[in-house]
Amino acid sequence: MPSRNIxxxxxxxxxxxxxTASASSPDAWAKFNEDVKTKCAEAAKAEFRRVEVVVDxxxxxxxxxxxxxxxxxxxxxxxxxxxxVDKKTGKAEIGTVLxxxxxxxxxxxxxxxxxxxxxxxxxxxxxxxxxxxxxxxSDAE
Numbered sequence: 001m002p003s004r005n006i007x008x009x010x011x012x013x014x015x016x017x018x019x020t021a022s023a024s025s026p027d028a029w030a031k032f033n034e035d036v037k038t039k040c041a042e043a044a045k046a047e048f049r050r051v052e053v054v055v056d057x058x059x060x061x062x063x064x065x066x067x068x069x070x071x072x073x074x075x076x077x078x079x080x081x082x083x084x085v086d087k088k089t090g091k092a093e094i095g096t097v098l099x100x101x102x103x104x105x106x107x108x109x110x111x112x113x114x115x116x117x118x119x120x121x122x123x124x125x126x127x128x129x130x131x132x133x134x135x136x137x138s139d140a141e
Contacts, residue, residue, distance in 0.1 A: 033057065036064035039092035040083035044068040047081065047097050052107075062087060069105040072097065080105045 024032070037053045044051045048070040056065040064085035072079045080103050082095040 029057065032064060035090070036066050036083075036085045036092075039064075039085050039090070040066045040068050040094070043083060043092040043094045044070075044081065047072060047074075047094065048079070049073050053083070059085075059087070067105070068094065075099070078105065 033055045036055045036059070040053045040055075041051050044053075048068065049072070051068050051070045054067045054069075059065045064087060066083040066085075067080060068083050069080035070078065078100050079097045081097045083092060084095075085092045
């Protein structure tokens with residue numbers, strides 16, 4: 001009987017080996033996330049003046065997922081939309097743009113290392129407003 005248990009354990013290990021070998025590496029996920037970010041930004045540029053993309057690190061089984069947000073071209077207000085990228089075909093699609101009365105997207109606070117750089121940029125006379133309400137007055141992108 002003990003040899004049968006060893007045989008069963010060995011068979012289980014052999015069957016599980018292909019599953020662990022096929023898992024994606026951190027580099028592969030990083031490349032995939034960069035592809036999702038690029039494709040979603042490209043797909044959203046018709047709706048947004050400047051688009052920001054936040055990528056779900058692993059997406060779903062079938063799709064890469066991201067949230068795109070920024071200033072809208074038509075309404076000159078902020079909005080957000082969901083973006084999906086088919087993992088097999090690579091095709092990106094944008095959902096309906098949701099206005100600020102439906103979803104509110106806020107820019108995250110910078111990390112401590114970035115905060116010092118951000119403070120220095122604010123004090124610099126050469127700095128410009130990046131996405132503040134001041135650019136709502138501008139018709140150009």
